Amino acid sequence: MxxxxxxxxxxxxxxxxxxxxxxxxxxxxxxxxxxxxxxxxxxxxxxxxxxxxxxxxxxxxxxxxxxxxxxxxxxxxxxxxxxxxxxxxxxxxxxxxxxxxxxxxxxxxxxxxxxxxxxxxxLDGLCILLAEHWAGALQGYRTAMGMIVSTGIGGGLLVEGRLVGGRTGNAGHVGQIQLHMHESEGRDHSVTLEGIAAGPRIVAWANAQGWEGSSGEELAESYRNGHPLARAAVERSANAIGEGIASVGALLDLEAVAIGGGFSRVTPDLFDLIRARITAMAPLDTIPGVKVLPSALSDEGPLIGAGGLVHRAELLP
CATH class of the missing domain: 3.30.420.40 (ATPase, nucleotide binding domain)
Known part of the structure; x- marks a missing residue:
């Protein structure tokens, strides 16, 4: 037969x-x-x-x-x-x-x-989180945040094993948390995490201090060469990111944060600087225990996460 x-x-x-x-x-x-x-x-x-x-x-x-x-x-x-x-x-x-x-x-x-x-x-930040939770640096964690540090700063939240969407789909928009008081009426994006620490903003800040480059890539090269203004700019970005993570950690008791995006690769030192800022400035002793990790998926993360909206739909809010 x-x-x-x-x-x-x-x-x-x-x-x-x-x-x-x-x-x-x-x-x-x-x-x-x-x-x-x-x-x-x-x-x-x-x-x-x-x-x-x-x-x-x-x-x-x-x-x-x-x-x-x-x-x-x-x-x-x-x-x-x-x-x-x-x-x-x-x-x-x-x-x-x-x-x-x-x-x-x-x-x-x-x-x-x-x-x-x-x-x-x-939101793209939720996609990067989904990718890292599915196949990257955040596998096995139940309460975590994914971040993109690039032209802008985005984020996504995982709380007790579930992705968080929010009322309008914008939960996790960590780039828009405010790190300083407004000094004028109305919206002021310069006081937000993105307004301070995103790639183009930190390049503009370095230019205002007298650095003569024009891109994140040039800033990275200047940092490697020990240029004091480039180093001050990267430290400024890292400090703001660390303070942003500490603020979210105070609310959610984060286990881990995975950070990707072009500007996150400006120097390997960035992650040590972020961790140091969290340790120095966190308002609660429990917050410095959060793990701050580079993305395991490089620039493929946003697309993997967008694909995960279909393949891992059971995780969606």
Whole structure:
């Protein structure tokens, strides 16, 4: 008697989309938290881009990634991580660093470009947290925070084993916690963690002190060469990040924080400086026990997390 071998199940993939202050990216992510080779695409955004240019960049990378679907594979759905604030219910985004992209219907745009119904939209900080909890530095922790330190500063929260979304989907937006009192009426982003410690802000601060470089990469090189203003700038960023983590730790009794993003790699010293600031300034003796860890996923984390919105939907709020 002959038997027929069972048919192999098709490879199940998620379309992952990440929209930030300098670029839009898309890739296909498998159920083991891996980007499928040959499916990752990037296009620039940036504060000088028009609303239409940013939308075109997102559509471009989404279409490129979906067109790269391997033969025999199937797409389960789409996950989107975006700089915030977002409106998870309406599917719109209003990134602070993209002034022309306010209240943009990003979920509808990705659905149209990909042909996939009902994409899942969440804050990019929550995506980085999901990625680190799923396959990175935060595996095994139950109360933790993921952070992105780059053009802006974003975050996501895990509390007692569950991701936290909040009333509007913006829980964990650690970059917008205030570290100083306002000195004028109205909003003042210069007193927030992001306003002090994000890459472009700390470069601008160094310029105001007399440093002559123009980018985070140049600041990193100056730091390696011992330039005193570059070192002061990195220490300023680390101090603000440490104080921000201490503030969140006072509220949530954090076990660990994983930090990724381009500016988090300005120097390996950054993490020691952050830890030292927490130890020196934390208002409770219990807070310095928090582990401060570099991302284990490098620049793939935001896309892995966006894919996790589909593959690990059971973790979502």
């Amino acid at each position: 002959t038997t027929t071998a069972p048919a192999e199940r098709p490879l199940a993939l998620a379309l992952a989309v990440d929209v930030g202050g300098t670029k839009a990216e898309a890739a296909l992510v498998d159920a083991d938290a891996r980007l499928v080779p040959g499916t990752r695409f990037r296009a620039p955004t940036g504060s000088g881009s028009s609303r239409e240019q940013i939308a075109d960049a997102v559509s471009q990378v989404v279409r490129q990634a979906t067109a790269a679907l391997p033969t025999g594979a199937q797409l389960l759905g789409a996950g989107i991580g975006s700089a915030g604030p977002i409106d998870a219910e309406r599917g719109t985004v209003s990134p602070l660093n993209l002034a022309t992209f306010q209240r943009y219907p990003l979920r509808d745009l990705v659905a149209e470009a990909s042909g996939l119904p009902d994409p899942v939209l969440r």
